[in-house]
Amino acid sequence: MHVLRCASCDLLLHEIPVARGFSARCPHCGTRVIKNSSISLSGELAIALAALVLFIPAQIYPLVTINLFGVPFSTTVTSGSIILLDTFPFVGSLVIFCVAVAPLLYLLTILTSNLALYIRNAKALYYSTRVLKYIRHWVMVDVFLVSLAVGCFKVRDFAEVSVDAGLLSFVLLQILTAVLLSRVSPKRYWDAFGETDEERKESIEICGQESELASCKLCGLTQPKDHEHCTRCGSKMEHRVYQSIQKTWASLLAAVVFIFPANFYPISILLTNGKRLEDTIFSGVASLIKQGMYGIAIIIFTASIIVPVAKIICLAYILLCIHFKVESGRKLRMKLYRFVKWIGKWSMMDLCVIAIMVSLIDRGNLLDFTPGPGAIAFGLVVVLTMIAAESLDSRLIWDKYEQH
Numbered sequence: 389m390h391v392l393r394c395a396s397c398d399l400l401l402h403e404i405p406v407a408r409g410f411s412a413r414c415p416h417c418g419t420r421v422i423k424n425s426s427i428s429l430s431g432e433l434a435i436a437l438a439a440l441v442l443f444i445p446a447q448i449y450p451l452v453t454i455n456l457f458g459v460p461f462s463t464t465v466t467s468g469s470i471i472l473l474d475t476f477p478f479v480g481s482l483v484i485f486c487v488a489v490a491p492l493l494y495l496l497t498i499l500t501s502n503l504a505l506y507i508r509n510a511k512a513l514y515y516s517t518r519v520l521k522y523i524r525h526w527v528m529v530d531v532f533l534v535s536l537a538v539g540c541f542k543v544r545d546f547a548e549v550s551v552d553a554g555l556l557s558f559v560l561l562q563i564l565t566a567v568l569l570s571r572v573s574p575k576r577y578w579d580a581f582g583e584t585d586e587e588r589k590e591s592i593e594i595c596g597q598e599s600e601l602a603s604c605k606l607c608g609l610t611q612p613k614d615h616e617h618c619t620r621c622g623s624k625m626e627h628r629v630y631q632s633i634q635k636t637w638a639s640l641l642a643a644v645v646f647i648f649p650a651n652f653y654p655i656s657i658l659l660t661n662g663k664r665l666e667d668t669i670f671s672g673v674a675s676l677i678k679q680g681m682y683g684i685a686i687i688i689f690t691a692s693i694i695v696p697v698a699k700i701i702c703l704a705y706i707l708l709c710i711h712f713k714v715e716s717g718r719k720l721r722m723k724l725y726r727f728v729k730w731i732g733k734w735s736m737m738d739l740c741v742i743a744i745m746v747s748l749i750d751r752g753n754l755l756d757f758t759p760g761p762g763a764i765a766f767g768l769v770v771v772l773t774m775i776a777a778e779s780l781d782s783r784l785i786w787d788k789y790e791q792h
Contacts, residue, residue, distance in 0.1 A: 392610045393603035394421050396722065397786040400601065400610075417722045417786065425571045429502065429580060432572055436498040439564040443495065446561045447488060449554030452540055454547035454748050461748055462552060465532065468747030476759050482767050483743045486528040486736055491565060493523050498568065501577050513581060514621050517574035518606060524569060525778065528733050528740075529562045534687070535740030541684050542676075542741070543748055578607035578621055602627060629781035633707060639776035640703050646768045647696060654760030656742055666760060669693055669738065691737040692766070699735075699773045702728050703780065710784050721785050729777050735770045739763060 390403040396419035406412050409426035413419060427435070450462035466488050472480030497520040504512035540549045602625060603610045604618040611618065615625050654666035667675060669692045676685035702724045709721055742759050749757045 396782045398783045433502045435564050436495050440495050442557045442561040446557040450552040451555045453550050453552050463747040468743035471746050479763050479767050486526055487532040490523055490526040491529050494527050521574050529565050531736050532740045533562050535737045538684055539741050539744035574606055575608040632781040635779035636776045639772045643769050643772035646765045650762050650765035650769050653762035655762035657758050657760050659756040691734050695735050696769050699728050725782050732774045
C-alpha cells in the first residue's frame with residue numbers, strides 16, 4: 389500500500405482511492421492531500437490554451453473608456469503601469485509583473501509541463517513544475533479586475549465611464565485562470581509521469597520503515613529520509629525548509645518597518661483646478677466615506693489596512709508559538725496560516741487602483757494623478773508579507789506533536 393506524508397503537518401497517511409471530482413483531506417490539519425480533479429490533464433491543457441488565446445486581446449484592447457472634458461481616454465491592463473515606470477519604477481514593475489507577466493508565465497508553464505509529460509522528459513518537467521509552484525501565488529488577474537471596478541467608481545465624479553471590448557476578454561481570462569489555479573498542481577503532473585523502477589521497489593518495503601520517511605515538497609513522493617535528492621523529480625530533499633524561521637522573521641520585520649511610511653506618507657496625489665490633494669490610505673478611505681461610497685471604502689480599508697496588519701500579526705503569532713513550543717491551538721494556527729497565504733495578494737488592490745487612475749486621469753496641469761511616496765513603501769509591505777508567508781514551513785507548527 390502506498391503511503392504519503394501531509395505536506396503541511398508531516399502526518400504519515402495511507403493513500404486511498406478518491407473518486408473523480410472529490411478530494412481527501414488530512415485528518416490532522418485539514419490540508420487537502422489528494423485531489424482527483426473532475427477535469428483531465430488534457431482538459432486543463434485545453435483551458436490553458438483558451439486562456440492564452442484570450443490573453444492577447446485582454447492585454448492589448450482597452451478595458452474601459454472615460455469621457456473627460458469631451459475627450460475619450462482609454463486604459464488597458466498595463467497602460468497605467470507603463471506610465472509609472474518613469475517616475476515609480478518599482479510600483480509600475482510590480483503591477484505589470486502581477487497582472488501580465490505572472491499570468492502569462494503560469495499559462496506557459498502549464499503548456500510546458502504537459503509537453504514535458506508527453507515527451508517523458510523528467511528534467512523539463514522538473515523546471516516547469518518548479519516555476520508553476522511559485523508563480524501561481526503572484527497571479528493577480530482577479531485582484532486587478534476588482535481594482536478596475538473600484539477605479540471606475542472613483543472616476544465617476546470626473547467623467548462618464550463606458551465598457552470596452554477588452555473587458556470581456558479579461559473577464560473570461562479571469563474565469564479560466566481561476567479554474568486552473570484551483571486544479572493544477574505540480575504533484576498531479578508527477579503522479580501522471582509515473583513511478584520509476586527504483587520507486588516501485590521502495591514502495592514494497594516502505595511500510596516497514598514508516599518512521600524514516602519524508603516527502604518531496606515538489607512532487608509529493610514519499611521516500612526514505614536519507615535520500616539527498618528526490619528519486620522521481622530530482623529536487624533536493626529537506627527534512628525542513630532551510631532557515632525557514634530566519635527567512636520569515638527577516639521578511640516580516642522588514643514589512644513592519646515599511647508599514648509605517650506606507651500609512652503615514654501620501655499614497656496618491658491628485659491635482660485638480662490648481663489644488664494639490666494628498667491622500668494617505670486612511671484619508672483616502674475617509675474621503676470615500678464622505679462621498680457616500682461606503683462599499684468602496686470598506687473594500688479599500690480591508691485590503692489596504694486590515695489585511696497587511698492582520699498578515700503581520702498572524703505570522704508573528706505563529707512564529708512566536710513555534711519559538712516557545714506552544715502545544716495547544718495548532719489547528720487554529722494552521723487555519724491562520726492558510727488564511728494569510730490566501731488573503732495576501734489582495735493587498736495589491738490599492739496599487740492596481742493607482743495604476744488604473746494614472747492611466748485614466750493623468751492629463752496635465754488641469755487634472756493630474758500620481759502616486760505618492762507611500763505607494764513604494766506599501767508595495768514593499770505587500771511583497772515582503774507574501775515572501776514571509778511563502779518562507780514559513782508550516783510543518784514547524786506541528787513539530788514534536790505526539791500522535792496517539
